[in-house]
Amino acid sequence: MTELMLIRHGQTTWNREGRYSGQTDIPLSEEGLRQAQQLAERLQGQSFLAIYSSDLLRAKQTAEPIARATGAPLYFDPRLREINQGEWEGTLFEDIRRRFLDLWQHRLQNPHIAAPPGGETVGQVRERVLEALEEILQAHPKGRVAIVAHGLVLALILIHARDEPLERVWDRIPANAQPQTLHLEAP
Template identity: 40%
Template sequence: MTADRLVLWRHGQTDWNTSGRFQGQADIPLNATGVEQARDAARVLATLGAAQLWSSDLTRTRQTSAALGEATGLEPRLDERLREVHVGTWEGLRGPEIAEVEPEAWAALRRGEDVRRSATGETVSEVGERVAGALVEIAAQAPEGSTVVVTTHGLAGRAGLCRLLDLPFGLWRTFGSLDNCAWSVLHRHHAGGYWRVAEHNVRPLSVRQTIS
């Protein structure tokens, strides 16, 4: 059994998103805008005929998945490997605050290096490995030829996508931002068994209008 289509869906907006705080694995819920984004996106995603719905176990992804669950009758299945990058002691801080307390790490991050998000956090390559590992298993257990929607996070989604495609780590940044409640679509190549990006950062018009 193997899915033919994976849809990587980022959660809706939170107050920490709008204030520019490093969210990481802090369990921050959707704000009112995020709830509306999830409902709008769910109406579109419901037309894909997904066989399964998976989600990170954090509140903001569970709330987002619930909107699609209500539209389709699918019960979200939780996997903690789909969580956002763990940022350790950077949690809740803004960029300038991190630059003040860890200037070298912040400068390296801005240069695109694979920086550990604080001494107790993760690197992007580590996130890519764990998310891609989850995606491989999720796709493999799905009904043959099916579509699976996976609700995850911005950085985790991009890093996991890059690793799933077996691309060099440095290319993860070449995928543009995965905005709040936007999604990427991957198709499995039947002959080669590898995954290809069909669409990236897709949003319905109603969601576009609420992104700042």
């Protein structure tokens, strides 16, 4: 059985402002950099077989100090990127709700088929994330591994592990830089 530590990247300015980040490659805010450093200090000396991270900058800036503090090898995987929010990226959540209420509600209720214009469905993201997760579990059937990624990516792993319906994904998005631990078997 693999012990997985799931870590959402530190805070970004867009997180604080309530904007859709998606795959826009934005850095951590000063607060996010502080969160990443504090987490690395908390994890210093702990043993990980590997750390897998999204290749987006905010995840890298969170994963790199953890890798240095623990001495674990760090691998970047684009399948762990956040959902592509298409035309909604950079837009305030409230503006989207106000301007596209019907599509926004449809997406909440039907995440497997509804997407913002030019973006991905949650179902599409789930396919790539679970493919990456399966490879990680097969590569490390025993021991401890960390995944540093994004809110929706980690929520998808959580609902998969708990055998919850896809519609619950919105309720499972973790806080920035707050690790959660799971135990999973390789398929």
